[in-house]
Amino acid sequence: MGGLLFKDGGYFTTIQDLGRWGSQSQGFCISGAMDHFALKVANLLVGNSLGEACLEMTFKGAEIQFIENNIISVTGADMLPEINNEPINQWKTISINSGDLLTLKSARSGVRTYLSIKGGIDVPVVLRSKSTTPRESIGGFKGRTIRKGDTIKTNNNFNNQMEIKYFQLKDQYIPKYDSKIKKVRVIEGPYSENFTKKGIRTFYDSLFLVSIDIDRTGYRLEGPLIEHKIDAGRLISGAMVTGAIQIPGSGKPIILTAERRTHGGYPAIATIATVDLPIIAQSKPGDRFKFELIDLTKAQDLLKQENNFFKSFYAYVEILI
Amino acid sequence: MSGIYQEPRFLYAGDSCVFMEIGDEISIKIHKKVKGIFNYLREKKITGVKEITPAYRSINVYYDPLKIATKEVISQLKKAEKVAKEAPTITSRRIFIPTVFGAEYGPDLEEVAQQHHLKPSEVVDIFTQYDYLNYFIGFMPGKPYLGGLPKILETSRKKVPRFNVKGGAVVIYGRQVALFGLPEPTGTNWIGCSPIRIYDPRKKEPVFLKMGDYLRFIPISEDEFLIIEKKVEEQTYKIKTEIFREK
Numbered sequence: 001m002g003g004l005l006f007k008d009g010g011y012f013t014t015i016q017d018l019g020r021w022g023s024q025s026q027g028f029c030i031s032g033a034m035d036h037f038a039l040k041v042a043n044l045l046v047g048n049s050l051g052e053a054c055l056e057m058t059f060k061g062a063e064i065q066f067i068e069n070n071i072i073s074v075t076g077a078d079m080l081p082e083i084n085n086e087p088i089n090q091w092k093t094i095s096i097n098s099g100d101l102l103t104l105k106s107a108r109s110g111v112r113t114y115l116s117i118k119g120g121i122d123v124p125v126v127l128r129s130k131s132t133t134p135r136e137s138i139g140g141f142k143g144r145t146i147r148k149g150d151t152i153k154t155n156n157n158f159n160n161q162m163e164i165k166y167f168q169l170k171d172q173y174i175p176k177y178d179s180k181i182k183k184v185r186v187i188e189g190p191y192s193e194n195f196t197k198k199g200i201r202t203f204y205d206s207l208f209l210v211s212i213d214i215d216r217t218g219y220r221l222e223g224p225l226i227e228h229k230i231d232a233g234r235l236i237s238g239a240m241v242t243g244a245i246q247i248p249g250s251g252k253p254i255i256l257t258a259e260r261r262t263h264g265g266y267p268a269i270a271t272i273a274t275v276d277l278p279i280i281a282q283s284k285p286g287d288r289f290k291f292e293l294i295d296l297t298k299a300q301d302l303l304k305q306e307n308n309f310f311k312s313f314y315a316y317v318e319i320l321i
Numbered sequence: 322m323s324g325i326y327q328e329p330r331f332l333y334a335g336d337s338c339v340f341m342e343i344g345d346e347i348s349i350k351i352h353k354k355v356k357g358i359f360n361y362l363r364e365k366k367i368t369g370v371k372e373i374t375p376a377y378r379s380i381n382v383y384y385d386p387l388k389i390a391t392k393e394v395i396s397q398l399k400k401a402e403k404v405a406k407e408a409p410t411i412t413s414r415r416i417f418i419p420t421v422f423g424a425e426y427g428p429d430l431e432e433v434a435q436q437h438h439l440k441p442s443e444v445v446d447i448f449t450q451y452d453y454l455n456y457f458i459g460f461m462p463g464k465p466y467l468g469g470l471p472k473i474l475e476t477s478r479k480k481v482p483r484f485n486v487k488g489g490a491v492v493i494y495g496r497q498v499a500l501f502g503l504p505e506p507t508g509t510n511w512i513g514c515s516p517i518r519i520y521d522p523r524k525k526e527p528v529f530l531k532m533g534d535y536l537r538f539i540p541i542s543e544d545e546f547l548i549i550e551k552k553v554e555e556q557t558y559k560i561k562t563e564i565f566r567e568k
Contacts, residue, residue, distance in 0.1 A: 024374045261459075
C-alpha cells in the first residue's frame with residue numbers, strides 16, 4: 001500500500017470519479033469530476049481505467065509527499081506543478097519516488113486540476129462511487145475535503161519489474177482555458193417554452209459574465225435579464241440534469257454543475273452539451289459565455305467524437321522513453 | 322390544470338436525459354401512475370440506461386447516448402406508460418415523526434397561525450391530524466416531497482428566505498410539507514423540528530423514508546425531544562411505523 005501525505009490540502013481538494021449514479025431517487029446527488037475530460041486523460045496517461053478516482057483540486061493546489069514510488073499524471077488547470085522544486089509537465093506520465101514532494105500552486109489558467117495515481121486511490125466505494133459530496137458527508141476521504149495532515153492510501157500496483165509506458169498528450173489536444181469569451185454549445189430546453197421570444201433572443205444574443213458565486217453545485221451568471229412568460233418562472237418540482245441553465249425569478253441564469261440537486265423547480269431554458277461541461281468547470285469569475293444552439297443529434301455526435309478520442313487515445317500522445 | 326395528459330409529453334433534458342411528463346398537477350392519481358411506471362422500468366433494466374428517477378408528474382431517464390439511442394429510450398418509455406399498472410395502493414407504511422412545534426423549534430408557527438386567524442396550538446392540532454403522502458425522495462438525501470396539507474393551512478412561501486433551517490426542520494409551503502435532513506436555506510415556513518434523522522450517513526441504509534410512505538407528525542415536548550435526540554445520536558431510537566391502508 002502506497003499513500004499520499006498532505007503537507008497542505010490546497011483551497012478545495014476532493015476525491016472524484018465519474019459520479020454516483022443510481023441513487024438520485026434516494027436524494028443523493030451525482031457529484032463526480034467537474035471536468036470529465038481532464039479526469040479521463042489523467043487516468044489514461046497512467047494506464048488506469050477511464051473512470052478511476054483522482055484528486056480534484058480547485059484554484060490552489062495541494063502539497064503532497066509520496067510515501068512510495070508511484071506513477072502519476074497532472075491534468076486540467078495549470079497549477080505549475082513541481083517535484084522537489086523542479087517544474088514538471090502537465091498532461092504527461094510522471095514517475096515519482098518515495099519521499100518526493102509534489103507541489104501545486106495557484107491555477108495560472110483554468111480552475112480545476114486533476115492528479116491521477118497509477119492503480120487508483122484506496123477509499124471506500126460508497127453507493128457505487130468514490131466521489132466526495134461534502135454537503136452529504138459522503139464518499140471520498142471521510143466525506144470531506146482534504147486537509148493538511150491527512151494521509152490517503154493508494155492502490156499502488158507499481159513495482160520495479162513492471163514496464164511503464166510514458167506519454168505526453170500532444171499540444172494541440174491540450175485544452176486551453178485562457179480565452180475570456182467562451183463559446184458554449186447548448187441544446188434547447190427542457191423548458192424553453194416557459195420563456196418569451198424576447199427572453200430566448202436575449203439568452204442566445206448576449207454575453208453572460210461568470211459571477212463570483214460559483215462552486216461545484218452551480219455557476220451563477222450576470223447579464224441581461226431573461227424574460228419568462230407570465231407565471232412561468234416556477235414549475236412543479238421535477239428532475240434536474242447537470243448542465244441545465246435554469247432561470248429563476250430574478251431572470252439571471254444559473255448553470256447546474258456536478259453537485260446539483262436531484263430535483264428543483266426553476267425552468268431550464270437550455271442545457272449544455274456534455275462535451276462542453278469542462279469549459280464551465282475551468283471558467284472563473286469574470287470569464288464570459290456565449291451560448292450557441294445545436295440540436296440533439298449534433299450534441300450526441302460530439303460525444304461520440306470525444307469517446308473516439310479516448311478509444312484511440314494513444315494516437316494523440318507522444319510516446320516518451 | 323387538467324390532470325393526466327391523453328398522451329405523455331417527452332422533453333429532452335440535454336443530450337443524455339429524457340423527461341416523460343404524464344400530467345400537469347400534483348395528485349395522488351398521477352403519483353400512482355408515476356410509481357407504477359417507475360417500478361416497471363426499474364425492474365426492466367434497459368441497457369444504456371444509467372438511472373431512472375420519479376417526480377410528481379414525470380419519470381426521468383438518464384442514459385448513455387453511446388449505448389442507447391434517444392428514440393429507443395422514448396419508445397421504451399411509451400411502452401412502459403401503456404403497460405405498467407398503477408402501483409398497488411392497498412398497503413404502505415405510516416411513519417410517526419415526533420415533532421416539537423413553535424418557539425425556536427418552529428420560528429414561523431406564530432406567523433402562520435396569525436395568517437390563518439388561528440392560535441398556534443390550533444395549527445398544531447390540525448397539522449397533526451393528517452397523513453402526508455411522500456410522493457418521492459429528492460433534492461437532498463432522504464428528503465421527502467410530502468403532499469396533502471389541508472386547505473385551511475395552505476400558506477405561501479416567505480417573501481424573504483430564511484438563511485438556514487436546522488436538520489429535522491418541519492416546514493409547510495403551499496399545500497405541501499417538507500422534512501429536512503440537513504440544514505438548508507429555504508423560503509418555506511418553519512413550524513417545527515423533529516429529532517429523528519431522515520438521513521444518517523453512519524447507517525448502512527442512510528435513507529429511511531420511501532416513496533409512497535405516509536407521514537404522521539406527533540407533537541412532543543422539548544424534554545421528549547432531547548431524550549429522543551440522544552437516542553438517535555446513540556443509534557438506539559426506533560422510529561414507530563405501522564401498516565397503512567388507504568381508504
